[in-house]
Amino acid sequence: MIEISNLSYSIAGQQILDGINTHLQRNQITALIGPNGAGKSTLLGAIGRQVDINTGQIKIDGEDLQNITPQDQARLMAIVAQHLHVGSRIRVVDLLGFGRWPHAKGRLGPQDHFIIQSALAQFDLTDLENRFLDELSGGQRQRAFLAMAHAQDADWLLLDEPLNNLDLKHGRSLMAHLRQMVSEKSKSVVVVLHDLNFTLAWADQIVAMRDGQVVFAGPTTTVATSEALSDLYQTPIELLNLNGHFFAQYHR
Amino acid sequence: MSDAVSPSRPLARLNPLKDQRLWALGVALLGASALFVFWGGAWRSAYILELRVVKLAGLLCVGSAIGVATVLFQTLTNNRILTPTIMGFDALFLLMKTILVFVAGVLALPVLGATPTFLADTTVMILATLAIFAAVLRRARHDIQLLVLVGVIFGLLFRTLAGFLQRLLDPSQFAIVQADMFATFSGMDQRSLAVAAMVMACFFLWLASRYAVLDVMALGRDQARALGVPYDRLQLQILAAIAALVSVSTALVGPLAFLGLLVTALTHALMRSHRHGLLLPAASLISCLILVVGQTVFERVFSLNSSLAVVIEFCGGLLFLFLLARGHIK
Numbered sequence: 250m251i252e253i254s255n256l257s258y259s260i261a262g263q264q265i266l267d268g269i270n271t272h273l274q275r276n277q278i279t280a281l282i283g284p285n286g287a288g289k290s291t292l293l294g295a296i297g298r299q300v301d302i303n304t305g306q307i308k309i310d311g312e313d314l315q316n317i318t319p320q321d322q323a324r325l326m327a328i329v330a331q332h333l334h335v336g337s338r339i340r341v342v343d344l345l346g347f348g349r350w351p352h353a354k355g356r357l358g359p360q361d362h363f364i365i366q367s368a369l370a371q372f373d374l375t376d377l378e379n380r381f382l383d384e385l386s387g388g389q390r391q392r393a394f395l396a397m398a399h400a401q402d403a404d405w406l407l408l409d410e411p412l413n414n415l416d417l418k419h420g421r422s423l424m425a426h427l428r429q430m431v432s433e434k435s436k437s438v439v440v441v442l443h444d445l446n447f448t449l450a451w452a453d454q455i456v457a458m459r460d461g462q463v464v465f466a467g468p469t470t471t472v473a474t475s476e477a478l479s480d481l482y483q484t485p486i487e488l489l490n491l492n493g494h495f496f497a498q499y500h501r
Numbered sequence: 502m503s504d505a506v507s508p509s510r511p512l513a514r515l516n517p518l519k520d521q522r523l524w525a526l527g528v529a530l531l532g533a534s535a536l537f538v539f540w541g542g543a544w545r546s547a548y549i550l551e552l553r554v555v556k557l558a559g560l561l562c563v564g565s566a567i568g569v570a571t572v573l574f575q576t577l578t579n580n581r582i583l584t585p586t587i588m589g590f591d592a593l594f595l596l597m598k599t600i601l602v603f604v605a606g607v608l609a610l611p612v613l614g615a616t617p618t619f620l621a622d623t624t625v626m627i628l629a630t631l632a633i634f635a636a637v638l639r640r641a642r643h644d645i646q647l648l649v650l651v652g653v654i655f656g657l658l659f660r661t662l663a664g665f666l667q668r669l670l671d672p673s674q675f676a677i678v679q680a681d682m683f684a685t686f687s688g689m690d691q692r693s694l695a696v697a698a699m700v701m702a703c704f705f706l707w708l709a710s711r712y713a714v715l716d717v718m719a720l721g722r723d724q725a726r727a728l729g730v731p732y733d734r735l736q737l738q739i740l741a742a743i744a745a746l747v748s749v750s751t752a753l754v755g756p757l758a759f760l761g762l763l764v765t766a767l768t769h770a771l772m773r774s775h776r777h778g779l780l781l782p783a784a785s786l787i788s789c790l791i792l793v794v795g796q797t798v799f800e801r802v803f804s805l806n807s808s809l810a811v812v813i814e815f816c817g818g819l820l821f822l823f824l825l826a827r828g829h830i831k
Contacts, residue, residue: 299723323729335720339775347717351729355713401728 250275251296251405251439256305258291258461265291267461269305273454275404278431278438280452280469282445284482287458289441290331290409296439297328297407309405323351326405327398331413331441333390335382341393342378345369348400364400371426372396373419387414395423399430406430408440412447424451445486445497449473457481517778522771526786533793534561540801559689560792562697563750563757568788569708570746571761572768572780573739576719577638578648581769582824584761587649589656590630590747591756596663597625598752599678603666606674619693623700623748630744635737683755683810697749704742708781711735715777757810759817764788766820 256269266288273279273296281289294300296307298314307314309325317325327348335344345368349361357365369375372392382390391414398406406427412420424447430436431453442448448455448469455473456466464481465472478486478497487498517523534557543549571584585591601621637651667675708715718725718732718739725732750757768784791813799809 297727299726318729319726319731320729323727328727330723335724338769338773339719343775347720347724347728350717355716 250310252306252308253292253296254306254308256292256295256302256307258288258295258300258302265461266295266302269458269461269463271456271463271466273437273439273456275437276431276435277453278427278440278451279454279456280448281439281441281456281458282443282448282481283458283464286460288461289458292458293328293407293409293439293441294330297326298322299328299330320351323401323403325403326407327401327403328407329394329398329409329411331409333394338381338383340379340381341374341385341396342369344382344393345397345400348397348402351401351403364402368396368400371399373422388416388419391415392419392423399426404436406436406438406440408438410441410443412442412444420447427451445478445499449488449495449497517782520779523779523782523786526783526790530786530790530793533790533797537793537797537801540797555691555694556689556796557793558698559694559753560796561789562694562701563754564789564792565705565785566697566701566746566750567757567761568764568768568784568786569705569781570743570750571765572777572784573708573715573743573746574761575765576715576777577736577739577743579719579721580648581765582762582821583649583652584758584765585743585747586756586758586761587656588634588652589659590634590744591751591758592656592659592663593629593633594622594626594748594751595678595681595756596659596666597629598622598681599663599666599670601625602674602677603670606670616692616696619696619752620700622752623745626748627741627744630740631737634740638736638740639733681752681755689753693752697753700745701749704745707738708742712777712781715739715781716775719775719777755810758814759821760788760791760813761817762821762824763813763817764791766824 251273253269253271253273256266257264258266269288269292281292283289291300295302296314298319309317314322342365345365346357346361348368349357349365353361366375369378372395374389374392374396377385377389377393382393385393391411395408395411398408408427411423415423427438427440428451431438440452442452452469454467455469457464457472457477459481465477473488473495475486475488478488482499484499489496489498537557537560538550538553543553574585574588575581575583601618633655637648637655663678667678670678714730714735717728717730718735720728722732722736764784764787767787768780771787772779772783774780792809795809795813799805799812
């Protein structure tokens, strides 16, 4: 379990996170939702130690994040950022190889190669494995980074808007894949989502944020109500029940 | 032997000793060096041989220092067009050197020998680099345009400050600084060469055990940190290494702004790999090859002594403009 207490972060006088208190449970898909500028990415970055928090504490399974070495952390959590840019010219398969760095330190064994190949297959990248990253489309590159995080084989997977560039098929298969990792390999997933319907369909837990604060949090089935979501996004959202599945209607 | 050569086998265990391109470069460099040393029947005179071997050693030192420093710098800045000299590293070295000479003059310190002077220069340079560029890189890493701008302004600032101090020096002190101000490949001091080679050997040994982690660092700070690489600590160490290497080459021959750019462009074109285990040796071999072949041609064929630096700068400068025009700054 990841426990976040009194977490605040400000940059250039701007309060990005303002006293966050919440927890993220193991073996669940937790969706971070909220309007633009709510601080979702910053919260994810703080958990992944990519932003240095000003005050507050983050604990993973009771251990303070500050006391975990970078090496241990890399085996504990994998993070895929929203903006993916790599300066050097590298191939897809090499990128996945880097995912094994926390385990193999550049000396890849047969086990690592097996994991890399299966990650390539899982993310539909086998045909692209020898392509350079800058020769890929946005969605393909996104999948390459997701596959790298998969190859990292960490307990926690932190994904910042992974559906951004993905088409319907790959978006759906990504979420199904995350579900499978949670149920079969007891991984835990924290994912920033903008698409409410994906959230309703796949997330076990929701943490809703606005203006750097948690507005509500809890199991999707109980907290995701039409009123709460409408208030969160400040726009009318209607929840429709279709064969037992909820759909958000907010388009018009 | 073909696995390291063919780019279609990524992930293969890296073994630079199996790479044919590196071997070809090595053999070419060996040939060029032999030509440089023995041209015109130099084996008949031990005196000429000694002169040439010292000069060759200097060229090799400078070549590998510039090649390696530039590759490292481009890895840190995540960019293929910046070089330490474009960012004003050599100007900083000259400033530090001038300050040292100036302070020594004011305090009437005894003139030090070549070795302690060189070590003092390098140490001060490393400290100054860490103080200035670590802070700049930390803030401006994501903004290459800003980084280039800062570098140009710093370069100008360092040069102007150094120029100001040089005006205050008395002529004999000025002569000490002047030796480092312009790029020449003649008249390298034997003893500082030996010290330089030793300093470089230390840094190369240190690097040799870290080439794999450099590949990860090339992914960028966030990615590297997410993979458990202590990026900030390594960045400081690598900046120190770059500072030392730039000191070595500037102290030996003077500032060469565009050689590094020329070298890394050729290296990437030849190796087509992101792996530092290949890039670093290739860059230093190519850099040495350019210098040794260039010097042979200029000294022996054209009987010109000081124009190699000019020609290298001219070609490198053209390449810089070409890369800029093609939009390779990213």
